[in-house]
Each structure stands twice: as C-alpha cells, then as structure tokens.
Amino acid sequence: QKEVEQDPGPLSVPEGAIVSLNCTYSNSAFQYFMWYRQYSRKGPELLMYTYSSGNKEDGRFTAQVDKSSKYISLFIRDSQPSDSATYLCAMRLTGGGNKLTFGTGTQLKVEL
Amino acid sequence: GAVVSQHPSWVICKSGTSVKIECRSLDFQATTMFWYRQFPKQSLMLMATSNEGSKATYEQGVEKDKFLINHASLTLSTLTVTSAHPEDSSFYICSADRGTQETQYFGPGTRLLVL
Numbered sequence: 001q002k003e004v005e006q007d008p009g010p011l012s013v014p015e016g017a018i019v020s021l022n023c024t025y026s027n028s029a030f031q032y033f034m035w036y037r038q039y040s041r042k043g044p045e046l047l048m049y050t051y052s053s054g055n056k057e058d059g060r061f062t063a064q065v066d067k068s069s070k071y072i073s074l075f076i077r078d079s080q081p082s083d084s085a086t087y088l089c090a091m092r093l094t095g096g097g098n099k100l101t102f103g104t105g106t107q108l109k110v111e112l
Numbered sequence: 113g114a115v116v117s118q119h120p121s122w123v124i125c126k127s128g129t130s131v132k133i134e135c136r137s138l139d140f141q142a143t144t145m146f147w148y149r150q151f152p153k154q155s156l157m158l159m160a161t162s163n164e165g166s167k168a169t170y171e172q173g174v175e176k177d178k179f180l181i182n183h184a185s186l187t188l189s190t191l192t193v194t195s196a197h198p199e200d201s202s203f204y205i206c207s208a209d210r211g212t213q214e215t216q217y218f219g220p221g222t223r224l225l226v227l
Contacts, residue, residue: 043116043205043221090215098143099161100158102156
C-alpha cells in the first residue's frame with residue numbers, strides 16, 4: 001500500500017463546475033499538507049499549504065483536511081479552462097527534514 | 113515571494129557528455145534544496161536533498177557518482193549529470209524551502225534529452 005493514494009483521473013468537467021480532488025494517506029505522522037498545480041512541462045506551483053484539520057480558503061480554492069480519517073481534499077469552485085492541469089497532493093512529517101511525500105497526481109480537464 | 117529559477121530550461125546533448133543544471137532561489141535564502149526527476153504522466157521522484165556547504169543526501173537507488181550535486185551557497189544548487197545516456201533523458205525539477213516549518217517551492221524544470 002502506498003503511503004499516499006490519489007485518483008489519477010483523468011477527470012473531465014464542464015466550465016463552472018465544482019471540482020473535488022482527494023487524497024488519502026496511511027501514516028498518521030503526516031502533519032503538513034499541500035496541494036500543487038502542475039501544468040504540462042512546467043514545475044509544480046504551490047496552491048495551498050495547511051497543517052490543521054478543517055478548511056482553508058483562498059479565492060476559488062478550498063483545502064480540507066480531516067486528520068481523523070486521514071483524508072484531504074481540494075475543492076475548486078467555478079472551474080475555468082485555465083484550471084486544466086495535474087493536481088498533486090503532498091504531505092510532510094513533523095520533524096525529519098522537509099521531505100515531501102506526493103500523491104500520483106490527478107489530471108483535470110475543464111472543458112468549455 | 114519564493115521564486116525558484118532553473119537554467120537551462122531545455123538541453124539536448126550527445127551520449128557520454130556531462131550536463132549541468134542550475135537551481136537558484138531568487139528572493140529568499142534556501143535552507144534546503146531538493147532535486148527531483150519526473151517521467152511523463154508520473155509523479156515526482158526525489159533524487160537527493162542538499163544543504164548549503166554539506167554533501168547531498170541521495171535517495172536509495174540514485175547513483176551519486178552519476179548525479180553530482182553541489183550546493184555552493186544559500187541561493188544556488190547545481191545538478192551535474194555525468195556521462196549522460198539516453199535513459200537519463202527526463203524532466204529534472206529542483207525545489208527549495210525557507211526553513212523547517214516551510215513547504216517547498218519548485219523551479220520550472222529542465223528537460224534533458226540525451227541522443
């Protein structure tokens with residue numbers, strides 16, 4: 001079993017839809033959680049960074065963390081074609097350096 | 113803030129030659145820099161972690177004599193692919209963080225093609 005599981009997609013939605021991207025993890029020592037967006041042939045771009053259970057909102061993006069269920073989500077409201085990309089969840093242990101453990105990424109396509 | 117650059121963005125070389133890739137943190141001093149490799153439609157694979165002035169720590173299975181990492185300053189790390197072969201062709205991405213409570217900020221990546 002992988003430490004971090006993420007549905008690879010591809011996920012195709014119409015413009016304006018609400019998108020839900022999810023990751024589950026098995027190691028309860030993960031305490032810091034991130035979502036990155038990666039466009040084709042580009043480096044990952046940090047979208048959200050959180051370390052507590054609950055919701056964190058930034059514009060059209062909401063990150064949700066449920067440590068008791070070992071489950072994190074990223075919601076995208078009013079999705080746009082420019083949101084078409086691969087979304088990677090990542091998480092980090094407390095201490096032990098800053099190494100990240102990534103999900104496999106979910107490929108999202110927002111269609112007109 | 114937290115901008116990371118990489119140079120070059122694209123490189124094509126002949127088999128047997130060495131290629132150097134630079135990673136710079138432009139607006140912050142990086143405590144740690146990381147080097148990743150990514151194959152098409154796959155997630156990032158961590159190759160090594162480096163701290164300024166120290167030897168890099170390589171992940172299991174990564175040949176340290178083939179992938180030389182030099183972390184010369186708090187804003188610059190280099191990855192040299194020595195005696196490159198076609199199987200080394202890949203997308204190489206660096207990242208940097210600002211401290212133990214921070215996350216990583218990624219560079220735009222370098223695409224290497226070895227002929």
